Amino acid sequence: GGEAGMKRTAPRATLRRIIRKHKPELRLAANADLLVRRGRGGAGAESVHLSFLLFLHRLAEEARTNAFEDKSKIIKPEHTIAAAKVIKHFEYL
Amino acid sequence: SLQPLRAKPIPKSLRASQRKPREPGVASSLIKKIFSHYAKIKVARDALKIVEKCTERYFKQLSNDLEAYSKHAGRKTVEMADMEVLLRRQGLVTDKMPMHVLIERNLPLEYRKLLIPIAESGNKVIPRK
Secondary structure, three states: OOOOOOOOOOOHHHHHHHHHHHOOOOEEOOHHHHHHOOOOOEOOHHHHHHHHHHHHHHHHHHHHHHHHHOOOOEEOHHHHHHHHHHHHHHOOO | OOOOOOOOOOOHHHHHHHOOOOOOOOOHHHHHHHHHHHHOOEEOHHHHHHHHHHHHHHHHHHHHHHHHHHHHOOOOEEEHHHHHHHHHHOOOOOOOOOHHHHHHHHOOHHHHHHHHHHHHHOOOOOOOO
16 A cells, blocks of 8 residues: 555566576466466566565665664665665575 | 775766667666655665666576476476465565465556466465455
8 A cells, every 4th residue: 555656567578588588498477377377377577576566665665774774864875785785684685 | 795886977968878788677767766666765876776786686586586496396487376485485475464465565456456366366265355
């Protein structure tokens, strides 16, 4: 909730391209597939987008906390770097 | 490693011409928009550069993980179950925060319609309201 005002359309083709760049053999299910095979369910680019949104959400919240602690009204690079280090245990950075 | 960027600002007139042929990546403008939305306070331009770098690493690691999970299950296609394992490992999906709630809260309606029947089918308990 409370997300009004931000368009959250996923750059689906881009997300597929990024994954193809890293893992050319790996397939993400298409939407059609996703609808037909409800039982098993293929993960499309939307779910990649979801995890990406949540990643940025966490990074932003952490960076903002760092800025507050620093009595800064603006998020600076060092706040972001520290935030990235904190979420390191997710093995994402 | 991540270091604050102390590059000289490039004059606006030069910026466009220095653009390299693009590697696939999420547009800087979109990263900026999403990050700023969640941050709720001003974000320095150099800080956004760091976010972009983090995003690249994020997708690299995401690809590795999704491959590992699907391979482990003997598949070449990433399925919702793999995605759920991933979000669980990141601590985003928990017993108190099931996949479909995450989807409901974070994705626009047209994607929710696609994903929710699938996300719910993987759960043993489906809270109906």
